[in-house]
Amino acid sequence: MKIRTARPDRGQHSRPRMHCLNKLEAIVVEMQDPKSGVRGVEQKLNITIIPHVISGKDIIAWIANKMKTPPEEALAFGTMLVSYGYIYPLHNHKKLVMCNDTSLYRFQTPYFWPTQKWVAEDVDYAIYLAKRNIRKKGVLEPYEQAHYNHLHEWLNYKWDFIVMQATEQYKAGKERKKPDRVVFDCQERAYWIVNRPPRRTHSAMDCGPDRLIDPNADEKITFDQYRRMNMFYQQAIMRSKVKSSVSLGVLVKYITTYKNHDPFLAPCLPSNPWQTDTDTYWTLNMRRVDIPTKMRVERWSFGLFELLTDLRGRDDFKIFLKKEFSGENLAFWEAAEELKWGTASSISTKAESIFKTFLAPGAPRWINIDGRTMGLTVKGLEHPHRYVLEAAQTHVFMLMKKDTFFRYLKSPVYKDIQKKALNPAPHNFSAAQLEQNAQNQNPGIHPIILWKQEEEEKVKAAAASAPVDIKAVMSKIDRRNRDIQ
Amino acid sequence: MCDQTFMAATFGPCDSCGKTGPLMNIYIKNEPVNYCSFCVEVMAYRGLQKGETLETLRQESDTLKKKLEEERGKLNDVELHQVAEKIEVVGALSIKTRRVLKGHGNKVLCMDWCKDKRRLVSSSQDGKVIVWDGFTLNKENGVSLPCTWVMACAYAPSGCAVALGDGLDNKCSVIPLSLDKNENLATKKKSVAMHTNYVSGCTFTSSDMQILTSSGDGSCALWDVESGQLLQSFHGHTADVLSLDLSPSETGNTFVSGGCDKKSCVWDMRSGQNIQTFENHESDINCVKYYPSGDAFASASDDATCRLYDLRADREVAIYQKDSIIFGASSVDFSLSGRLLFAGYNDYSINVWDVLKVTRVSILFGHENRISRVCVSPDGTALCSASWDHTLRIWA
Numbered sequence: 001m002k003i004r005t006a007r008p009d010r011g012q013h014s015r016p017r018m019h020c021l022n023k024l025e026a027i028v029v030e031m032q033d034p035k036s037g038v039r040g041v042e043q044k045l046n047i048t049i050i051p052h053v054i055s056g057k058d059i060i061a062w063i064a065n066k067m068k069t070p071p072e073e074a075l076a077f078g079t080m081l082v083s084y085g086y087i088y089p090l091h092n093h094k095k096l097v098m099c100n101d102t103s104l105y106r107f108q109t110p111y112f113w114p115t116q117k118w119v120a121e122d123v124d125y126a127i128y129l130a131k132r133n134i135r136k137k138g139v140l141e142p143y144e145q146a147h148y149n150h151l152h153e154w155l156n157y158k159w160d161f162i163v164m165q166a167t168e169q170y171k172a173g174k175e176r177k178k179p180d181r182v183v184f185d186c187q188e189r190a191y192w193i194v195n196r197p198p199r200r201t202h203s204a205m206d207c208g209p210d211r212l213i214d215p216n217a218d219e220k221i222t223f224d225q226y227r228r229m230n231m232f233y234q235q236a237i238m239r240s241k242v243k244s245s246v247s248l249g250v251l252v253k254y255i256t257t258y259k260n261h262d263p264f265l266a267p268c269l270p271s272n273p274w275q276t277d278t279d280t281y282w283t284l285n286m287r288r289v290d291i292p293t294k295m296r297v298e299r300w301s302f303g304l305f306e307l308l309t310d311l312r313g314r315d316d317f318k319i320f321l322k323k324e325f326s327g328e329n330l331a332f333w334e335a336a337e338e339l340k341w342g343t344a345s346s347i348s349t350k351a352e353s354i355f356k357t358f359l360a361p362g363a364p365r366w367i368n369i370d371g372r373t374m375g376l377t378v379k380g381l382e383h384p385h386r387y388v389l390e391a392a393q394t395h396v397f398m399l400m401k402k403d404t405f406f407r408y409l410k411s412p413v414y415k416d417i418q419k420k421a422l423n424p425a426p427h428n429f430s431a432a433q434l435e436q437n438a439q440n441q442n443p444g445i446h447p448i449i450l451w452k453q454e455e456e457e458k459v460k461a462a463a464a465s466a467p468v469d470i471k472a473v474m475s476k477i478d479r480r481n482r483d484i485q
Numbered sequence: 486m487c488d489q490t491f492m493a494a495t496f497g498p499c500d501s502c503g504k505t506g507p508l509m510n511i512y513i514k515n516e517p518v519n520y521c522s523f524c525v526e527v528m529a530y531r532g533l534q535k536g537e538t539l540e541t542l543r544q545e546s547d548t549l550k551k552k553l554e555e556e557r558g559k560l561n562d563v564e565l566h567q568v569a570e571k572i573e574v575v576g577a578l579s580i581k582t583r584r585v586l587k588g589h590g591n592k593v594l595c596m597d598w599c600k601d602k603r604r605l606v607s608s609s610q611d612g613k614v615i616v617w618d619g620f621t622l623n624k625e626n627g628v629s630l631p632c633t634w635v636m637a638c639a640y641a642p643s644g645c646a647v648a649l650g651d652g653l654d655n656k657c658s659v660i661p662l663s664l665d666k667n668e669n670l671a672t673k674k675k676s677v678a679m680h681t682n683y684v685s686g687c688t689f690t691s692s693d694m695q696i697l698t699s700s701g702d703g704s705c706a707l708w709d710v711e712s713g714q715l716l717q718s719f720h721g722h723t724a725d726v727l728s729l730d731l732s733p734s735e736t737g738n739t740f741v742s743g744g745c746d747k748k749s750c751v752w753d754m755r756s757g758q759n760i761q762t763f764e765n766h767e768s769d770i771n772c773v774k775y776y777p778s779g780d781a782f783a784s785a786s787d788d789a790t791c792r793l794y795d796l797r798a799d800r801e802v803a804i805y806q807k808d809s810i811i812f813g814a815s816s817v818d819f820s821l822s823g824r825l826l827f828a829g830y831n832d833y834s835i836n837v838w839d840v841l842k843v844t845r846v847s848i849l850f851g852h853e854n855r856i857s858r859v860c861v862s863p864d865g866t867a868l869c870s871a872s873w874d875h876t877l878r879i880w881a
Contacts, residue, residue, distance in 0.1 A: 016769065016787075017745070017768055017769050017787055018787075019767065019768035019769075019787040019788050019789070019813060020787070020789065020811045020812050020813060020831075023811045024811065067808060067809040068809070069809045072848070072850060073809060073834075073848065076832050076833060076834055076850065077809070077832065079832075079833070080812060080831075080832045080833075202853060202854040202873070202874065204831070204855075206873075209634050209636070209652055209683060211701065211724075211725050211745055212682055212701045212702065212703070212724070212725050212745075213723075213724035213725055213745050213746070215745075215769075219723070219746075221543070221723070223533060223537075223539050223542055224529045224530050225723060226539070226542035226543060226545075226546050227528070227529045227531075227542065228529050228721065229546050229549075230542065230545055230546055230549055231511050231512070231525070231528075231529070232721070232759055232762065233546065233549035233550060233552070233553050234511070234512040234515075234549060235510060235511050235512055235758075236553050236761065236762070236799075237549065237552055237553050237556055238512060238517070239760075239761075239799070241556070241557070241560050241797065241798060241799045242560065242797040242798055243560045243562055243798065244560055244561050244562050244563050244564075244795070244798045244800075244802070245562050245563045245568070246797075246798075247780065247795050247796075247797040247798040248563060248565055248568045248795065248798070248802065249568060250778075250780060250797075251776070251778070251780060251781060251795070251823070251841075252568055252569060252572065252841065254776075254777070254778045254780075254822070254823055255572075255822050255823050255824045255840070255841065256572070257822075258777070258821060258822035258823070259822055259824065261821060261822065261865075262820050262821040262822035262824060262825075262865055263820075263821065263864070263865045263866045263867075263881075264578065264580070264820045264821075264825055264865065265575065265576075265820070265822060265824060265825070268866060272866050272867075272881055273603075273620065273866060274583040274584070274620075274866055274867045274879060274881035275583065275881050279603075279620065281866070282602060282603070282864075285864070303735075304735075305734070305735035337691070338692075341690055341691045341692035341694060341695060342692065342694055343694045343709060343710070343711040343712070344709040344711065344712055344714055344716070345711060345712065380496065383505060385496075385506065385507075386716070386755075387496060387507060387755050388496075390496070390755075391496075394736075397735070441620055441621045442620075443618065443621055443623070444601070444603060444618070444620070446625075446644075446664055447599060447600070447601045447604065447643070447644025447645065448644060448645050448662060448663070448664055449664070450601070450644070451643045451644055451645050
């Protein structure tokens with residue numbers, strides 16, 4: 001009986017898609033080919049003989065040959081075959097890994113292969129455990145016993161059915177020949193280890209939380225989804241696009257520019273902290289160093305955004321702007337960023353103070369933007385929202401990017417810092433020194449402390465650079481003159 | 486830059502209802518109009534008009550899709566490997582495990598670096614979230630959440646808080662960190678986001694004040710942390726959204742998301758509009774990540790491929806695949822220059838791809854269960870991988 005509700009079912013019922021199963025099955029079928037597959041031998045178990053047993057070494061050699069991979073990759077692939085349940089180990093059956101030695105494995109019967117469509121059901125698991133219990137009491141492992149007790153409680157209403165099925169299967173099993181019975185038991189055991197793994201076993205069927213969408217169901221697209229798609233396609237067709245040669249050229253240029261700054265491609269100076277256990281690289285590149293490193297200064301020249309994101313670079317740029325008496329552009333940009341990314345409740349107060357400081361006619365730090373943008377912005381400020389300053393901010397940013405930034409790079413401020421910048425010599429530690437470094441790792445300063453310091457600095461800077469309010473000074477002089485008179 | 490073309494028209498009064506706000510640029514009968522997101526929804530849900538059936542809509546959709554492919558094809562004048570011919574090959578890399586972070590009692594599902602380049606936060610299936618100093622292996626803070634499957638975690642840009650996405654609670658919360666190791670941080674947890682299904686990814690924007698979340702209910706949303714208010718929601722995926730990433734570029738107004746509907750979508754954060762969509766994968770997209778310049782992004786999927794998409798040319802430019810790799814890729818990240826692409830797979834290994842030459846440079850073995858996340862540190866000095874084998878590894 002299903003209880004139907006008016007609201008859509010938002011439960012997560014579907015297992016994630018297992019896209020690799022088709023390819024895996026094809027490979028496993030090939031492996032079992034009597035002529036070109038993996039070589040099988042017979043294993044003697046007391047008096048019974050188990051056919052079609054394969055050794056780990058042979059499997060890995062076959063995989064390496066077939067897929068043209070080095071042995072390590074083949075080993076990883078072999079482990080995956082075991083963890084999905086296509087091959088199971090005969091000894092040490094709880095560890096689902098492939099070993100590159102003489103340990104023995106067998107192919108799992110296709111009946112027990114993993115599938116996308118059917119989940120290994122709890123009822124089947126209960127039947128399996130009950131069957132093992134019937135055969136011999138006390139043979140269940142602790143984790144299996146825990147599962148059994150749990151299922152006994154939850155499936156109690158079906159327990160008669162489960163016990164009946166278990167007894168039937170047990171009787172049917174007794175009628176099989178001994179080698180077949182041993183093989184079937186091993187297969188069944190392997191199947192349940194993969195689908196109900198014990199605690200320290202890594203099984204690939206353990207695939208994470210269920211999804212909302214069912215990968216087995218056909219996708220049904222409703223009419224409103226089609227309408228949305230059509231609106232999207234129309235808009236996408238009309239969008240301006242760039243030729244591949246141009247945009248790919250830009251990607252390549254980016255890589256070439258940053259090549260020497262990538263620690264995976266070029267060595268860090270003085271050394272990569274993770275490799276030598278010394279954090280000199282980080283201390284030299286901290287937020288408020290007096291003298292930055294050469295690499296850092298070089299990076300500032302790559303683009304205005306690089307310069308501004310590195311706060312030390314931004315400080316240097318501010319020094320330059322102060323000399324040029326054009327600090328209001330950057331101050332406006334910073335204020336607009338704070339408005340955009342700040343809390344929703346502070347938007348109106350921030351907008352007001354920005355208007356008074358930068359945009360009002362006769363404002364102390366009036367920014368020079370074109371009439372149209374100014375008009376749009378001022379109108380938007382009547383009902384301020386988060387993105388009200390976008391147009392003005394972009395205009396100011398473009399101005400800085402196309403003009404001020406290049407003047408900065410040619411200025412004595414920049415050239416001076418380039419000359420002064422540090423070029424640390426690469427570290428050359430002996431093994432004993434590396435050992436020592438590992439013992440004396442520097443804990444560094446906690447980001448919370450640094451953040452508090454930053455906030456204090458900001459408050460100080462704001463107080464120091466507050467523009468002199470001419471009107472207040474004038475009125476003070478007036479009042480004083482009046483008092484004298 | 487693409488954002489420039491949207492600049493002037495994106496704000497103002499809606500052409501349909503007149504309310505002022507961020508607008509989507511759409512076309513009705515080939516005429517450009519600017520509607521607010523509510524009016525767009527209303528238009529989409531409007532009952533079938535005369536002469537319109539599901540079939541006619543579907544045919545229109547197919548024709549438009551073909552036209553879009555044509556337009557994209559017109560500008561396809563060169564392939565990536567041709568442009569990259571003159572670039573020298575990447576030398577042999579010697580990347581080794583430098584740290585193994587042990588301490589989680591169950592699968593580690595997600596991790597994120599702090600901007601100070603050494604601290605990181607990780608979350609696991611047993612509901613524990615740990616803030617580590619990766620350099621000294623010190624566990625600085627630990628939070629125990631009542632729910633399992635904390636599938637998403639993010640470090641705040643200031644370093645003073647972390648955000649966590651609950652897989653079963655459907656919420657995303659922000660927890661302020663403290664210098665006191667023994668303080669019970671769970672009491673200071675603040676719920677910010679509320680979805681109708683599991684939260685699969687979360688990230689802070691440029692400040693601590695906003696978070697962007699993606700959810701199994703097919704939507705993404707932008708939230709104000711202080712008030713818990715929903716600022717913008719993004720609808721367009723037809724299945725679970727598994728991952729998202731914010732653009733690192735100077736315009737910083739877009740983000741990309743990837744989901745179980747095999748699509749990756751680029752969104753405008755201001756108006757909620759879906760700007761670009763790419764439908765090349767053959768299976769669920771597990772992870773999307775922007776290229777460091779913001780002009781491209783990579784996606785990792787269950788079809789065992791990673792693909793690179795160029796945003797300005799609006800097309801897929803490279804597929805990173807090999808016949809011997811058949812297990813799904815769960816996570817990707819670029820190195821600092823964008824030359825290397827690190828991809829973590831479900832076969833317990835990490836493949837390092839050369840982005841330009843589209844070849845594999847190296848494989849990193851070491852984990853004993855599938856890799857759930859790979860993340861390069863903010864200064865590019867190290868790679869951290871989180872895995873279902875209960876550990877995290879730092880490689881350099």
